[in-house]
Amino acid sequence: MIVNASNVGLRQGATRILHAVDVAASAGEVVGIIGPNGAGKSTLLRAIAGVVIPDEGEITIAGVDVARARPRLLARQLALVEQHPVMQFDFSVRDYVLLGRHAHLGRFQAEGAADAAHATAALEKVGISAFASRNVTTLSGGERQLVAIARALVQQPRALLLDEPTSALDLSHQLRVLELVRDLAAEQLAVIVVVHDLDLAARMCDRLVLLVDGRVSADGPPEKVLDADLLRDAYHVHSVVRPSPDTGAQTVTALRHIPTPNNKS
Numbered sequence: 138m139i140v141n142a143s144n145v146g147l148r149q150g151a152t153r154i155l156h157a158v159d160v161a162a163s164a165g166e167v168v169g170i171i172g173p174n175g176a177g178k179s180t181l182l183r184a185i186a187g188v189v190i191p192d193e194g195e196i197t198i199a200g201v202d203v204a205r206a207r208p209r210l211l212a213r214q215l216a217l218v219e220q221h222p223v224m225q226f227d228f229s230v231r232d233y234v235l236l237g238r239h240a241h242l243g244r245f246q247a248e249g250a251a252d253a254a255h256a257t258a259a260l261e262k263v264g265i266s267a268f269a270s271r272n273v274t275t276l277s278g279g280e281r282q283l284v285a286i287a288r289a290l291v292q293q294p295r296a297l298l299l300d301e302p303t304s305a306l307d308l309s310h311q312l313r314v315l316e317l318v319r320d321l322a323a324e325q326l327a328v329i330v331v332v333h334d335l336d337l338a339a340r341m342c343d344r345l346v347l348l349v350d351g352r353v354s355a356d357g358p359p360e361k362v363l364d365a366d367l368l369r370d371a372y373h374v375h376s377v378v379r380p381s382p383d384t385g386a387q388t389v390t391a392l393r394h395i396p397t398p399n400n401k402s
């Protein structure tokens with residue numbers, strides 16, 4: 138197992154956000170975290186990345202305790218791509234991506250030709266070579282997502298954590314990310330990805346973890362977790378779930394929402 142988060146509990150002030158959450162991902166596996174807005178998906182991903190430290194539980198990546206590891210060691214184990222990457226410094230895309238190599242360099246060591254080759258390969262893989270010289274502050278939201286993914290790749294982590302990586306992407310780039318994630322899993326990375334688009338989740342992921350109110354309500358293959366009853370309880374919608382005749386993956390069509398005391402129509 139590469140990622141092992143067990144019994145994770147986390148509070149922000151007086152609010153309990155995660156309750157005894159278990160999530161694991163092995164090498165070569167793509168695990169999707171799905172669930173309604175505010176369920177705790179991003180918080181869980183940030184906890185796995187060591188950005189926030191849980192109040193309870195234990196998180197290890199390739200055996201390294203995330204809460205105790207030194208940043209450089211942690212950066213060789215995992216890379217986190219946040220939903221809205223902040224890029225406010227005056228870097229070119231290439232130089233920004235190269236920053237990911239620092240996980241592998243000594244403290245005052247400059248990047249060399251091999252590092253530059255990693256950056257070139259990552260830019261190509263993600264399909265953004267054309268704007269390698271652009272200033273990152275000028276990029277669109279979707280372009281920033283792709284640049285952040287390229288930077289994560291040059292880190293050569295054991296685990297890749299992606300927070301809604303396709304939320305700002307057009308159809309073609311969504312597909313490209315889906316294929317990239319599958320390719321990375323084939324190279325034995327463990328991938329954990331937060332996704333709202335359930336059809337995309339079904340195509341991209343080997344396993345889905347459904348998070349509701351900070352608790353795991355289901356964990357299993359997409360065929361099991363994308364179940365109309367489970368989705369009704371989680372999202373308060375009536376839906377039809379059926380396999381796509383084209384891809385074979387489950388597709389979810391939400392038909393109507395069910396009014397609840399907190400969710401009036």
Ligand SMILES: Nc1ncnc2c1ncn2[C@@H]1O[C@H](COP(=O)(O)OP(=O)(O)OP(=O)(O)O)[C@@H](O)[C@H]1O
Binds near residue numbers: 178180
């Ligand atoms: N620093 C904080 N202080 C108080 N509450 C917080 C804090 N950070 C997150 N929360 C709350 O924790 C809950 C979970 O947030 P989180 O961003 O993890 O949800 P999410 O499942 O990723 O949601 P979304 O799908 O809308 O992105 C939300 O209700 C959010 O308002």
